[in-house]
Amino acid sequence: xxxxxxxxxxxxxxxxxxxxxxxxxxxxxxxxxxxxxxxxxxxxxxxxxxxxxxxxxxxxxxxxxxxxxxxxxxxxxxxxxxxxxxxxxxxxxxxxxxxxxxxxxxxxxxxxxxxxxxxxxxxxxxxxxxxxxxxxxxxxxxxxxxxxxxxxxxxxxxxxxxxxxxxxxxxxxxxxxxxxxxxxxxxxxxxxxxxxxxxxxxxxxxxxxxxxxxxxxxxxxxxxxxxxxxxxxxxxxxxxxxxxxxxxxxxxxxxxxxxxxxxxxxxxxxxxxxxxxxxxxxxxxxxxxxxxxxxxxxxxxxxxxxxxxxxxxxxxxxxxxxxxxxx
Numbered sequence: 001x002x003x004x005x006x007x008x009x010x011x012x013x014x015x016x017x018x019x020x021x022x023x024x025x026x027x028x029x030x031x032x033x034x035x036x037x038x039x040x041x042x043x044x045x046x047x048x049x050x051x052x053x054x055x056x057x058x059x060x061x062x063x064x065x066x067x068x069x070x071x072x073x074x075x076x077x078x079x080x081x082x083x084x085x086x087x088x089x090x091x092x093x094x095x096x097x098x099x100x101x102x103x104x105x106x107x108x109x110x111x112x113x114x115x116x117x118x119x120x121x122x123x124x125x126x127x128x129x130x131x132x133x134x135x136x137x138x139x140x141x142x143x144x145x146x147x148x149x150x151x152x153x154x155x156x157x158x159x160x161x162x163x164x165x166x167x168x169x170x171x172x173x174x175x176x177x178x179x180x181x182x183x184x185x186x187x188x189x190x191x192x193x194x195x196x197x198x199x200x201x202x203x204x205x206x207x208x209x210x211x212x213x214x215x216x217x218x219x220x221x222x223x224x225x226x227x228x229x230x231x232x233x234x235x236x237x238x239x240x241x242x243x244x245x246x247x248x249x250x251x252x253x254x255x256x257x258x259x260x261x262x263x264x265x266x267x268x269x270x271x272x273x274x275x276x277x278x279x280x281x282x283x284x285x286x287x288x289x290x291x292x293x294x295x296x297x298x299x300x301x302x303x304x305x306x307x308x309x310x311x312x313x314x315x316x317x318x319x320x321x322x323x324x325x326x327x
Contacts, residue, residue, distance in 0.1 A: 008184070009057040011048045011090075013064045013105070013133075014165075025065060027082065045089040053096050061131065062090040064105040069139040076109035083107045084121045091125065101128035103162060106151050109134060110143045119154045129160035132180070136165040145174055145297040152179035169198065169260055173280055174294055176264055177273070177301040188257050192249035195239035198256040200283040204232075206249065211236035224255035274303045281308040 001007075012030070024031040029044035045063040052060035063086055065079035087104045094102050104122040108114030122130055132151045135144055152161050160181045166172060167185035175183070188198060195207035199219045205211075206218075217227040218235065226235075226248045238245030267276035277298070281290055288310025298305045 006059070007057040008059040009052045009055050009061065011052070011061040011063040012043050013048075013061070013066045027085075029063075045086045046093040049090050049093040049102075050095075053094070053100065056096075057100065059101045059103055059129065060094075062087050062102060062104050064107055064133055066107070066134055067109065068137040069109050069134055069143070070137060071109070076111060077114055080108045080114045080118050084118060087122065087125060087127075103127060103129040103131050103160075105131045105133040105164070107134050110139060110147060112147075112150055115147060115150055116154065119151055123154070123156065127159070129162060129182075130155050131162040131164050131182075133164045135163065136167055136171075136185075141291070141293040142296070144171075145178065145293055148175050148180060149178045149297065149300055155179075169257070169280075170284065170294065172260070173264065173277060174297050174301075176268075177277060177298060177303055179301075188253035189250045192253045193246045195245065195249065197235075197249050198253045200280075201286075202284055206232060206236050206239050206245070208236075218249075218252055219256070222252065222256065222259075224252050226252040226255075277303055278305055278308050281305055 023033070029042050029047070032041045032043065033039070034041055043063070048063040049060065062083075065082040065086065067075055067079045083105065090102060090104075094100070104125065104127045106115060106118045106122060108116075108118045119130075130151075132148060135147060148163060155161050161179060162182035162184075163175050163180045164183075165185055166175055166183045167187045172183055191198070191203070195205060197204040197206060197218045200221065204218060211232045214232040214236075216232055217230070218232060219227055230248060235245055235248055238248065264273075264276060267273045281294070285308065288308060290305065290309045295305065295309055
């Protein structure tokens with residue numbers, strides 16, 4: 001790849017959900033039916049770590065037993081305890097502990113008792129970092145932030161906290177306020193392929209007919225190559241006919257996310273994170289209709305956003321964006 005910066009590889013655990021119709025999960029590992037030729041393929045914790053050791057990423061993830069948060073019943077508990085058993089197999093199989101950081105993944109669905117058991121079990125193993133897994137799979141936003149808050153509060157302050165599958169700019173700002181450090185998501189590029197751009201006010205849908213005669217850049221305040229060179233009208237023509245439209249929007253969306261992350265990080269280092277949060281919310285919700293779950297999360301985080309919120313307004317859980325479908 002010749003990528004000179006930090007690299008993270010995942011373990012393959014998410015495919016237990018995304019390819020569930022092709023997978024059989026047992027204590028030994030996960031047997032996948034190849035979507036190419038139909039042959040069975042076994043992925044064990046040991047094999048997952050061996051593959052990641054060969055790739056050589058700076059951060060590697062333990063193989064965990066992943067279930068959607070919308071599932072209820074004994075399967076959630078089974079997956080959580082299996083995740084704890086598998087982390088020991090991953091640790092034993094890890095041959096490059098001085099070069100690669102093995103992160104464990106907290107499971108337990110929306111059950112606070114199971115999440116607490118998993119957090120304590122992983123912390124006892126003194127890993128280089130910890131991930132909060134199994135979220136952004138269709139659960140309500142109030143449950144989402146409460147799981148993040150519970151886990152970050154119980155994790156060591158001197159180790160990275162990684163919320164897997166998050167995603168939306170609003171979610172990243174909220175989770176950062178709750179103490180999370182790292183994120184990953186396909187959302188910026190996936191939504192670009194559907195003709196949607198990320199902007200400070202939320203999203204801009206370039207496929208809309210109104211864009212056909214709009215000669216402004218996607219975001220007048222953005223310094224990316226796309227906003228400097230192309231108009232909304234031009235990209236509108238592309239996204240309805242040509243793959244180049246998706247590529248240009250992907251470039252812009254990744255630039256937006258990188259700048260958001262950089263600005264967020266700088267505000268924390270400089271001690272002005274609460275101010276950053278308020279400005280971010282005021283741009284996204286100029287009418288003061290900040291979602292109730294965001295207000296509740298910020299209250300727990302100790303950040304006063306009262307100036308951003310109107311007591312007479314209400315907002316749906318999501319603002320002009322698709323519902324997430326990936327962890």
